[in-house]
Amino acid sequence: MNRQIRNRRFLSILVALAACAQGSPARAAVTAHGTTLTHGTTVTHGTTPAAATAADEAAVRENVRRLEAGWNAKSGALYAQPFAADADYVVVNGMHLRGREAIEKSHQHIFDTFFRNSTLRVSVKQIRFLRPDVAVLHIEGVVRMRQGAETNEPTSIITLVMTKEKGDWKIAAFQNTHVMGEQPRPAGQAR
Numbered sequence: 319m320n321r322q323i324r325n326r327r328f329l330s331i332l333v334a335l336a337a338c339a340q341g342s343p344a345r346a347a348v349t350a351h352g353t354t355l356t357h358g359t360t361v362t363h364g365t366t367p368a369a370a371t372a373a374d375e376a377a378v379r380e381n382v383r384r385l386e387a388g389w390n391a392k393s394g395a396l397y398a399q400p401f402a403a404d405a406d407y408v409v410v411n412g413m414h415l416r417g418r419e420a421i422e423k424s425h426q427h428i429f430d431t432f433f434r435n436s437t438l439r440v441s442v443k444q445i446r447f448l449r450p451d452v453a454v455l456h457i458e459g460v461v462r463m464r465q466g467a468e469t470n471e472p473t474s475i476i477t478l479v480m481t482k483e484k485g486d487w488k489i490a491a492f493q494n495t496h497v498m499g500e501q502p503r504p505a506g507q508a509r
Contacts, residue, residue: 375445378453379442386438389437393429402483408492410496440458440476441457443475452480473497
């Protein structure tokens with residue numbers, strides 16, 4: 319079995335275990351049943367009829383769009399805006415940031431230094447509403463950086479946990495995992 323499939327199954331099991339731990343075994347089943355496709359994204363709703371509305375889906379998607387826009391504007395404040403005040407943010411190298419303020423400051427630093435000539439492209443791959451007020455999203459993120467004659471576009475899979483507080487969706491947790499096997503290529507070569 320290839321590594322990517324094993325990793326996806328492992329992540330699915332972890333999400334299922336987290337749902338069970340919250341007293342929600344019916345939603346923890348790792349299955350494709352009840353899945354609808356929206357904009358090329360898998361959206362899975364819990365077993366409750368009111369698991370999520372179209373407005374909820376639009377709101378979580380908007381938070382993802384705001385991440386991308388904040389990165390591309392090189393604004394730590396805009397990038398951190400969709401996060402909860404007490405959010406957890408685990409960077410691809412394992413560094414753990416705690417709180418929106420730390421997320422804002424650390425991102426402004428990288429935007430001002432080694433990521434100042436980068437762009438971010440994100441694509442929502444899956445939205446899973448565990449409860450009407452909790453969603454898990456899997457996103458593909460590609461950071462495009464030109465270094466001399468080479469353009470690097472490392473790809474990451476990002477896992478977001480969003481919660482709905484007082485009617486507003488916020489990112490409570492962010493985990494960034496680098497997709498292995500990415501190779502630099504000559505500038506101008508399309509992906």
